Amino acid sequence: MIRFGMCGCGGFIEKAVLPMMLRSGKAMPVAAYDANAAARDRVADAFGIAHRCATYEELLADPDVDVVYVASPNAFHCDQTVRAAAAGKHVFCQKPMGMDAAECERMVRACDDAGVRLGMGFCYRFQGAQEEAKRRIGDGTLGAVTRLDLSFNLGGYNPRTAGWRCDAKLAGGGPLMDLAPHLVDLAAWLLDDTVVSVMAYVDPERTADAIELDACATLLFSRGARASLDVSFVRGNMHNYAIVGRTGQLRAVGTMCWNNELPGIGKGRLLLEKEMGSEPVPFETEEHLEKEMRLFCEALEAGRPVPVSGRDGLAAQRVIDAIYESGRTGRRVDL
Numbered sequence: 001m002i003r004f005g006m007c008g009c010g011g012f013i014e015k016a017v018l019p020m021m022l023r024s025g026k027a028m029p030v031a032a033y034d035a036n037a038a039a040r041d042r043v044a045d046a047f048g049i050a051h052r053c054a055t056y057e058e059l060l061a062d063p064d065v066d067v068v069y070v071a072s073p074n075a076f077h078c079d080q081t082v083r084a085a086a087a088g089k090h091v092f093c094q095k096p097m098g099m100d101a102a103e104c105e106r107m108v109r110a111c112d113d114a115g116v117r118l119g120m121g122f123c124y125r126f127q128g129a130q131e132e133a134k135r136r137i138g139d140g141t142l143g144a145v146t147r148l149d150l151s152f153n154l155g156g157y158n159p160r161t162a163g164w165r166c167d168a169k170l171a172g173g174g175p176l177m178d179l180a181p182h183l184v185d186l187a188a189w190l191l192d193d194t195v196v197s198v199m200a201y202v203d204p205e206r207t208a209d210a211i212e213l214d215a216c217a218t219l220l221f222s223r224g225a226r227a228s229l230d231v232s233f234v235r236g237n238m239h240n241y242a243i244v245g246r247t248g249q250l251r252a253v254g255t256m257c258w259n260n261e262l263p264g265i266g267k268g269r270l271l272l273e274k275e276m277g278s279e280p281v282p283f284e285t286e287e288h289l290e291k292e293m294r295l296f297c298e299a300l301e302a303g304r305p306v307p308v309s310g311r312d313g314l315a316a317q318r319v320i321d322a323i324y325e326s327g328r329t330g331r332r333v334d335l
Contacts (some may be wrong), residue, residue: 001028002297005051005059005089007080008071009034009043012094017071018047020289026297029069033059056080060087067092067300073170074177078103085114092296094121095181097313099172101321104314111310117300118310122185123292125308128285129255129270133243134190136281141272142245148187148227150241152179152256157233166211166233174211175231176202176320182256183241184316185308187219187227190243195219195227195319197334202327217323229323248274250281 004021006013006029021027031051034040044052053059059068060083068084070077070093078098081091091111097120098104111118124130137145154175157166164170165178188194200217204210213234219227230238239257243250255268270281292307299306322333 002026002300003028003030003064003066004069004092005029005031005033005053005062005065005067006043006049006069006071007033007056007059007084008069008073008094009036009039010071013069013071014039014043014046016289017069017293018043020287021293022047023287024290024294024297026294026301030064031059031062035072056083060084060089065089070094073164073167074099074172075170078107081107081118082110085110085116085118088114088116090117090119090300091310092119092121093310093313095185095313095316096172096177096320097181097310097317101314101318104310104317108310108314117306118313119296119306120185120308120310120313121292122182122189122308122312122316123288124182124186124256125189126288126291126295127255127267128283129252129268130186130190131285132270132281132283133250133252136250136272137190137243137245141247142243142249143247145191145225145243145245147225147244148190148241149230149244150183150187150227151230151238152183153230153232153235153238154179155232155234155236162233168207168209168211171211173206173320173324174213174215175233176206176212176215176323179231180215180217180229180320180323181313181316183227183229183231184219184319185312186241187229188221188312188315191221191223191225191227193221193223193225194315195322195335196222197332198319198322198326199332200323200326202324205328206324212324212327215323215327217326219319248272 033053
C-alpha cells in the first residue's frame with residue numbers, strides 16, 4: 001500500500017480524487033495539509049485521515065508519508081515539489097505542473113537529484129475511450145492521422161464560481177493553465193509525437209493581474225499532423241475531441257468526465273465515421289482517476305517508471321508557454 005500525504009484539500013480532491021484513491025486498493029491517504037484548516041479537517045473527517053498537519057513542513061516530516069499529492073494552487077506546485085523531493089518523498093502533481101516551463105524543469109531536476117519519482121495528473125489517458133482511440137490510430141483504422149480537434153470549454157468560470165483558478169497570481173492564467181494541459185498531453189499521447197510549432201489566438205492577453213478567458217491554438221507535430229485546441233471560460237460547455245485520418249475519423253463525446261458515475265454523465269460515446277456511414281465503437285472502461293492512481297502506485301511498488309512523468313508535464317507546459325507567446329506576438333512560435 002502506497003501512503004499519501006495530501007497537500008491541498010479542495011473540492012476536486014474531496015469529491016473525485018480521494019474516493020477513487022481509496023477504491024484503487026493501492027493507495028491510502030494518511031496525512032492532510034491545507035492552508036484552510038476547515039477544509040483540511042472536513043476532508044480528514046470524511047476519509048479517516050489520521051494525521052492533520054498544521055504546516056507543510058509537518059506533512060513532509062511525517063515518516064508514514066511515501067508520496068506527497070500536490071493539489072494546491074498552481075503557484076505553489078514548484079516549491080512544494082522541490083521541498084518534497086528534498087525530504088525524500090515521491091510526488092504526484094496535479095496539472096498544470098508549474099507556472100511555466102522553467103519551474104517544471106526545476107521540479108524534474110529536483111526529483112531526479114533526490115532519486116524520487118514525479119508523476120503527473122493527466123488522467124484522461126486512462127479512460128477506455130481514449131485507450132481505444134489510441135489503439136485505432138495504431139492499427140491503421142483511420143489511415144494516417146492528419147488532424148485532431150480538441151475542445152474544453154467551461155463557460156461561467158469566474159472568481160465567484162472557480163475561486164483561485166481565476167486569480168492570475170495563484171493560477172498563472174485562465175483556461176490555458178486549467179484546461180489546455182489535458183488537451184496538449186492527450187494529443188501528444190494519442191499521436192505518440194511531439195509539438196514543433198504553435199500558432200495561437202488568446203483573448204484577452206494575460207497579464208500579472210488578469211487571466212485570459214478564451215484561446216484557440218494550432219499545434220504542428222513533428223510528423224506533420226496538426227491539432228487544434230479550443231479552451232474557454234466564457235463559451236458554453238464542451239469537452240470533446242475528433243481524430244481525423246485519411247480514411248476515417250473518430251469522434252469522442254463526453255468521454256473525459258472526471259467522474260463517470262455522476263447521474264447523467266456515463267462513460268461517453270465513441271463514433272467511427274467513414275465515407276459510407278458511421279458506427280459506434282465499443283470500449284471497456286473503469287473510472288480513470290481510479291486507474292491512474294492504481295497504475296501510479298503499482299509502478300512505485302515495482303520500481304518501474306510512472307505512467308505519466310514529470311517530463312510529460314514539462315513537455316505540455318512548454319507548449320502552453322508557446323501558446324501564450326504566440327497569442328502575445330501574433331506569430332508562430334517554434335519549440
